[in-house]
Amino acid sequence: MTTTALQEPVRKTSPGAAREPRRRTGRIRRIGLPYLLLLPALLLELLVHLVPMVIGIVMSFKELTQFYIRDWGTAPWSGLGNYQVSVDFDAPVGEALLHSFFVTVGFTLLSVGLCWLIGTAAAVYMQGTFRGRGLLRALFLVPYALPVYAAVITWVFMFQHDNGLVNHVLHDQLHLTDERSFWLIGDNSFYALLTVSVWKGWPFAFLIVMAGLQNIPGELYEAAALDGAGMWQQLRRITLPSLRPVNQVLVLVLFLWTFNDFNTPYVLFGKAAPEAADLISVHIYQASFVTWNFGTGSAMSVLLLLFLLVVTGGYLLFTSRGRRAADV
């Protein structure tokens, strides 16, 4: 590594000082052009992502209630007031936010875990060739391909107390419950939400893991089989370690999507979600749109953003350190 370095670069003598300025402008032009071509993309990025984010942050410092939404400029600054309200966990607003936060964390952990488990299991089983594999693979992807609203509203019908399919099967046919359960209100709503979320999310895990599996050379398995490794050992020693980089990204993406999921709870429960399934995205929506207080809503969103940044940063740091250690 170090032996061949430090050779003095051979410098060509310049043919004349007179040509220097022209070459310099030429160089600026050459260097500048790529940046110039990047400019529209950069501005669009600013416009689509950064500007709304900055506006959101500014809003969180304002008292943006119904009296001021028509002309935002007149809304008085509230300093950290909105944040104080949001994190005062002894008062009802902060307490409800904290409750919603814990519900969301629990829900996200369970949902991501189950999505990953089911997706990986299905992908591994789909590796072997058999008749109808293509058909099954396509079938598995259906929940992911369906429009969210159409899919979730179907679940709403199935979860209905009086005429729903779920109660019909659990109560009328299997007699598992003493009486029909409520799925869309009360405590069971958490499980209803989890079911729909996993149903909707696992095909993505399946798709990504399946793609990851294609990159593992078959020889590895052949060699392992020759050495007497069983199916379970192959999975532990070859499949999972090889999938590591794929899984790192997959879990992060699933986590962010699930944590921020708005459509599923909104379509399932409407504007006022039951306490047991009060996910943070709907909670913030309610805090801002339904109570017309966009200032506290924004403050809550900023807090959520900070939390997700910390988690994502910590996760990336942790996993990249693990990878570096593995590379040595």
Place this chain on the structure above:
Amino acid sequence: MRSIRAAAVGAVTMSLALAATACGGGSSSGGGSNDSPKTLTYWASNQGASIAVDKQVLQPELDKFQKQSGIKVKLEVVPWSDLLNRILTATTSGQGPDVLNIGNTWSASLQATGALLPWDAKNFGKIGGKDRFVDSALGSTGATDKDPAAVPLYSMAYALYYNKKIFAEAGIAKPPTTWDELVADGKKIKAKGKSVIGAEGANVSENIHHVFVFAKQHGADFFTADGKPDFTNPKIVDAVKQYVDLMAEDKVIPTGDAEYAQNQSVSDFAKGKQAMLLWQSAAANLKSQGMSEDDYGITPVPVRSGTPGTGAQTNSMVAGINIAVFKNSHNLDGATQFVKFMTSDAEQKILNTAYTSIPPVKGAQSDAAFNSPANAVLKNTLATSAAALPQVSSESQFETAVGTAVKDLFADAAAGRAVTADSVKAKLEKAQQQMPAA
């Protein structure tokens, strides 16, 4: 080289264009104008059984208006689930319709945003004066100390709809006039295997309409005279508990109704599964679901004792739709002209007949078309025993906070958990703490 230069020029141009459009947004805080006098955009609320029905009802009238005035009205019927959000978005961005329908209970809240044209004496003069309208309807057009934010368009009231056949089978001679009678009748109806009365337990607005009336019957208001929330007042607690107890204690509302929010209780009634329904101007809706007018009777909503009247004898909210003009309109004159057209005696007759509502315009209300027995009940209720929801700027927050509390209480009742004065009070206390500081 030339192509690179072209690309560079293109990039710069596009960047400039982007920067220009980015700066172009923002809300115009000024008033409206008359820049585009030939067109209007109108957001109608969903009054008929479906949006298609509304278009069928309204389009011929809009064509008529175009013939008279030369102004083309672009109609959009906005579903109830979206209407308030759409109005809020329009208010925030300054880009909205010229004329719009609002739920009359939102009047004070929307008035506070300053997005709607105030109907002062001068503006009312342009549509024929304030005295053309019924007082009860005018009571739901904004805060009392301000010029109305909207003009009454359709009036509605709650009534008790009952299935004649089920009543006959259960041996009930006349419909109940008090809640005790209703509960007693409920036992007879349940003995015949039918459910008694429907509710939309998960519909926040429906919950509010009912607990508001129950509060009135208990002699209490959700807001103090100076507009402060007073949700934990013991009388309010009793009132809310009485409503939820129709499911929890008296068991006349089926537990399944706790999750209803899409008018399933109307369907249950129309299909003959359920004996009674508390609803506002339901005739058109029931007809569209195939229930004949001869199959049901209509009677005033019960009170605690005695007969309906004012104060503690209140038995309905003043329900209805107002029509408003967006202040940022680019056709203010045309918009006012359109409001005049929609509230004219002739149009009021046509529209309120189609929607089986009551015209808030005196000249149209006296018409023979609104003297059917069903309409007589509604008209009488509006005139003598209906009260307007609180005309305070935080009304819409109140609907959400208290409506959600009632939804949660229904969920408790449905799950078999006890609904006590304490549990009701705790929920109302939480709702009160969520209200904005006035």
